[in-house]
Amino acid sequence: MRGSPDIAQLRNLLFGKEYDDLLALKEQFEHSGKYSASVANVISEAISQRAQRDDSLTIALSPMVEQTLTHAIQSQPKRFADVLYPVMGPAIRKSIQQALNELLESINQLLEQSFSLRAWRWRFDAWLTGKSYAQIALMHTLVYQVEQVFLIHRETGLLLHHLVAEKAISKDPEIVSGMLTAIQDFVKDSFTTNSEDTLDTLRLGDLTVLVEHGPYAITALVVRGTPPGELRALLTEISENIHDRYAQPLKSYDGDTSRFAGIETLLAPCLKHQYHPRRQRKPWLAMALLALLLAGGAYAIYAYRHGHSQADQPIAVQQPQQAQQNQQALMDNLQQLKQALAEQQSRNATLETSLQTLQEQQKQREEQQTRQTAANEQQLATLVKQLEASTFPFINAKADVDPDNPGIQQTGQTIRQLLQTAQLADKTPQITIIGNTDENGTDTINKTLAEERAANMRDALIQTGIPAFVLRAQAAHQTGAPATSHKNERSIRYKVELY
Amino acid sequence: MIQKKICLLGSFSVGKTSLIRRYVDSLFNDRYLTTVGVKIDKKQLQLNGQEMTLMIWDIAGEDAFTSIRTAYLRGMAGYIIVVDGTRPQSLEVALSIHQMVQESAGDLPVVFALNKADLKHQWQIDEEKLLPLRQQGHAVIETSAKWDQGVNELFLHLAKQFGT
Numbered sequence: 001m002r003g004s005p006d007i008a009q010l011r012n013l014l015f016g017k018e019y020d021d022l023l024a025l026k027e028q029f030e031h032s033g034k035y036s037a038s039v040a041n042v043i044s045e046a047i048s049q050r051a052q053r054d055d056s057l058t059i060a061l062s063p064m065v066e067q068t069l070t071h072a073i074q075s076q077p078k079r080f081a082d083v084l085y086p087v088m089g090p091a092i093r094k095s096i097q098q099a100l101n102e103l104l105e106s107i108n109q110l111l112e113q114s115f116s117l118r119a120w121r122w123r124f125d126a127w128l129t130g131k132s133y134a135q136i137a138l139m140h141t142l143v144y145q146v147e148q149v150f151l152i153h154r155e156t157g158l159l160l161h162h163l164v165a166e167k168a169i170s171k172d173p174e175i176v177s178g179m180l181t182a183i184q185d186f187v188k189d190s191f192t193t194n195s196e197d198t199l200d201t202l203r204l205g206d207l208t209v210l211v212e213h214g215p216y217a218i219t220a221l222v223v224r225g226t227p228p229g230e231l232r233a234l235l236t237e238i239s240e241n242i243h244d245r246y247a248q249p250l251k252s253y254d255g256d257t258s259r260f261a262g263i264e265t266l267l268a269p270c271l272k273h274q275y276h277p278r279r280q281r282k283p284w285l286a287m288a289l290l291a292l293l294l295a296g297g298a299y300a301i302y303a304y305r306h307g308h309s310q311a312d313q314p315i316a317v318q319q320p321q322q323a324q325q326n327q328q329a330l331m332d333n334l335q336q337l338k339q340a341l342a343e344q345q346s347r348n349a350t351l352e353t354s355l356q357t358l359q360e361q362q363k364q365r366e367e368q369q370t371r372q373t374a375a376n377e378q379q380l381a382t383l384v385k386q387l388e389a390s391t392f393p394f395i396n397a398k399a400d401v402d403p404d405n406p407g408i409q410q411t412g413q414t415i416r417q418l419l420q421t422a423q424l425a426d427k428t429p430q431i432t433i434i435g436n437t438d439e440n441g442t443d444t445i446n447k448t449l450a451e452e453r454a455a456n457m458r459d460a461l462i463q464t465g466i467p468a469f470v471l472r473a474q475a476a477h478q479t480g481a482p483a484t485s486h487k488n489e490r491s492i493r494y495k496v497e498l499y
Numbered sequence: 500m501i502q503k504k505i506c507l508l509g510s511f512s513v514g515k516t517s518l519i520r521r522y523v524d525s526l527f528n529d530r531y532l533t534t535v536g537v538k539i540d541k542k543q544l545q546l547n548g549q550e551m552t553l554m555i556w557d558i559a560g561e562d563a564f565t566s567i568r569t570a571y572l573r574g575m576a577g578y579i580i581v582v583d584g585t586r587p588q589s590l591e592v593a594l595s596i597h598q599m600v601q602e603s604a605g606d607l608p609v610v611f612a613l614n615k616a617d618l619k620h621q622w623q624i625d626e627e628k629l630l631p632l633r634q635q636g637h638a639v640i641e642t643s644a645k646w647d648q649g650v651n652e653l654f655l656h657l658a659k660q661f662g663t
Contacts, residue, residue: 156574158502158554174502178539178554185570186535255502255576255661 097336144225145273150177151242151263152218153253157181160217160253161263165271168224180211180220190467191419212239216250221270234270241266376425383418384496387431390414392457394490397441399452403460411494412464419470422498432472432495433457436487443477450475457492502552503661504574505654508567508600509581510592511560514614517644518581519557522654537571546658553658567596569603577608577657584615584622584641590629608660609637612653616643 011019028034050057073080126136147168151161159177164170184199202209210221212235219239221231242263243250249259390411392401401408415431422429435454437446454473462468476487487493507515516538523540536559543552558571572578580597583589593611600607611632613624629639638656642649 153574156502156504156576158504158574172541174541174552174554175539178504178556179535179537182535182537182539182556182571185568185573186537189568189570257500257502 093333093336097340101340142225143274144223144227144231146221146223146227146231146271148173148222149267149270150180150218150220150222151260151267152177152181152220153250154181154213154216154218156253156255158253158255160250160257160260161267163264163267163271165273177220180209181218184211184218190469191423210235212236214239214243216247216253217242219267219270225274228274231272234272238266238270373425376421380418380421380425380427380498383414383421384498387411387414387418387494387496391489391491391493394453394492396438396490397449399435399449399456401453401456401460403463405460408457408460409464412461412466415461415466415470418496419467427498429470430472430497430499431470432474432497433461434493434495435473435475436489436491436493437477438490439488447475447477450477453492500550500552501661502554503576503658504554504556505657506556506558506572506575506578507581508558508578508593508596509560509612510583510586510589513560513581513583513586513589514642514644515560515581516557518612518614518642518650518653519555521644521647521650523555536568542654544655544658546655551658551661553654555654567599569599572600572604575604575607576661577610579610579612579653579657581612581614582624584613584624585618587623587628590624608657610653610657610660611637611639612642612649613639614642614644616641616648617645 015022028038047057122136122140123133125131126133129136145165145168147165148170149161149163150159150173152158153160157178157180159174162170162173162177164173183202187199188197198211198213200211200213202211206224208223208227210223210227210232212219212232217239219235219242221227221235223231245266246260246263253259392407392411394400418429418431433454435450435452435457437450437453439446441449451474454475458468458471458473461471476493507519509515519538519540523542538557540555540557541552542555543550545551556571556575558567578600580593581589582593597609600609611629613629615622632639640649640653640656642653644650
C-alpha cells in the first residue's frame with residue numbers, strides 16, 4: 001500500500017531510491033518464479049561452498065538421493081543396466097577370469113600332488129621316515145622357517161621365554177637353553193678367543209641356530225633352511241628392544257619368570273618363514289581336464305540342439321542373431337585367455353632366468369667350498385706329519401721340561417695351527433704324547449720315567465696355551481701298546497688321531 | 500614359576516650322574532658329560548605351595564688330567580658336593596672344590612652328599628672326618644642312588660635354602 005500521493009512524496013523525500021529497491025525485493029520474494037530464478041543464479045556456488053565447509057549437505061541429501069535412485073531403478077531397470085554395462089561387464093569378466101585361474105591352479109596342484117612322480121617320492125619319504133606327508137612336503141617347499149625362539153638369561157642360562165612355530169617339534173626348552181649356554185662356555189673356554197667374542201651361529205644339517213648376545217639376555221633363533229641376512233638384523237633389533245623394555249627385571253633376575261609377562265609380543269615377530277615360490281608352469285593337467293569337460297559339454301549341447309533342431313526349426317531360424325552374439329562372446333573369452341597365457345609365459349621366462357642365475361651362484365659356492373675343504377685337509381695332513389716327526393730329547397734319567405724352551409714353543413705353535421685347521425676341516429684332534437726311555441735301567445724305573453716325561457711335556461704345552469682336553473699323556477711301556485710305539489731313546493713322540 | 504640353577508660337583512666316579520638319574524626322568528643322553536663336560540636335567544617340585552623348577556647341572560668330575568670348568572658354575576643358586584664314602588680322597592677333593600667355589604662365587608647354599616650308602620660296610624670316612632663340615636653348619640646327607648636312599652631329601656634340603 002503506497003498511501004496517498006502526499007505520503008508517497010514524503011517517503012520519497014525520506015528514503016529516496018532505497019525504498020524502491022526494498023519494494024523490488026519484496027516483489028521478488030512474493031513471486032516464486034522470480035525467486036527461483038534468483039536462487040538459480042547462486043545455488044551451485046552455495047552448494048560448493050557449503051560442501052567445503054562441512055558434511056551437513058551430504059548428510060542432508062543422502063536419504064533423498066537414495067530414495068531417488070531406488071525409485072529410478074525400480075521404475076526403469078533396463079536403463080540403469082545399460083548405463084552400468086560398460087563398467088560392470090569388464091569387472092565381472094575380470095572376476096570370473098581370476099576365479100577360473102585360481103580354480104585351474106588349485107585343480108592342477110591337486111592333480112600334481114596326487115599323481116606326479118615328485119608327490120609319490122615325497123609319500124615314499126614320509127613312509128620311510130614315519131613323518132606325515134604334509135611335513136615332508138613342507139620340508140621340500142621351505143626356504144626357511146624360524147621354528148623356535150629362545151630368550152635365555154645370560155648369567156644363569158635359565159630360560160626366560162620360549163616360542164615355537166606351528167608344526168615344529170620342540171624338546172624340553174629349559175634344558176636346551178641351559179645346554180646352549182654351556183656350549184657357549186665350552187667353546188670360549190676351549191679355544192683362545194677374545195673375552196668379547198661369542199658364539200653367534202651353530203649349524204647342523206639344515207638347522208641353524210642364530211644367537212644374539214645382549215648384556216643380560218641371549219636371544220636365539222632355531223631356523224630350518226637357509227636363514228636370510230635380514231633375520232640377523234631383526235634378531236639384533238629385538239634383543240635391543242627387550243633390553244630397553246625389560247632392563248631392570250633382567251638385571252635383577254632371581255628365577256621369577258612372571259616379571260617378563262608380555263615379552264612374547266616382542267619375540268613373536270621372529271617367528272618368520274618363507275617358502276619356495278611355486279614354479280609357474282603351465283597347468284597342463286588341469287587344462288587337459290578342463291578341455292575334456294568343455295568338449296563333453298559342447299557335445300552335449302550339440303546333441304541337445306540337434307535333437308531339437310528338427311522339431312524347432314522355425315524358432316532356430318528366428319534366432320540367428322542370438323547365436324552370433326554367443327559366438328562373439330566366446331571369441332572374446334578365448335582372446336582374453338590367450339592374453340593371460342602370454343602374460344604367464346612371460347613371467348615363466350623371467351623366473352627361469354632368475355633360477356638359472358641362482359643355480360650358477362650356488363654351483364660356484366659349492367666348488368669354492370670343495371676347493372677349500374681339500375686345501376684344509378691337505379694342510380691338516382702336513383701338520384700331523386710335522387708334529388709326529390718332531391721329538392724332544394731329555395737328559396739322561398731326567399724328565400724336566402722347560403716351557404720356555406724354543407723347541408716347546410715351536411711345537412705349541414704347530415699344535416695351535418693343527419687345531420685351527422682341524423676346526424676348519426670339521427675334525428676333532430686328539431694328541432697323545434708318548435714318553436720313551438733308553439734301555440738303561442729297570443722296566444719299573446723306565447716306565448715311571450717315561451710317564452713323567454709325557455706328563456711334564458703335556459703340562460708344558462698346556463702352559464703355552466694348548467687346551468688340556470686335546471692332550472693325552474702316556475708311557476710307551478703301557479700294557480697292550482704296540483712294540484713299535486716304544487723307541488729306544490730319551491725322548492717323547494706325538495701321535496695324532498682325528499675324529 | 501621360580502627357576503633355580505644348581506650344580507652337582509665332586510671327584511670323578513663318586514655317583515653324581517647316578518644321583519641325578521635317580522632324581523629326575525632324564526631326557527638327554529649322558530654323552531654330553533664326556534664331550535662338553537656338563538649335562539643338564541630338570542626337576543619340578545612344590546615347595547611351600549609354590550612351583551619350583553630346578554635346572555640341575557651335572558658337571559664332569561675332577562681327576563688328574565681335567566679340572567672343573569668354572570664357567571659352568573656362573574649364575575648358580577646353590578650346589579651339591581658329592582663324596583664317595585669308600586674313597587677318602589674324594590672327601591679331600593670335595594673340600595678343595597668347596598673352597599674353590601667359595602672363592603669364585605661366594606657363600607651360596609650347599610649340601611654335601613655322602614654317597615654309596617649301599618656299600619656302607621666298605622666306608623673309609625668316619626664321622627670324625629666330617630665334623631669340620633658339620634661345625635661350619637653344612638648339611639651332610641647319606642645317600643644311595645642304588646637304593647634310592649636320601650636322594651629326594653638331598654635336593655629338597657638344598658631347595659629349602661633358596662627361601663622362596
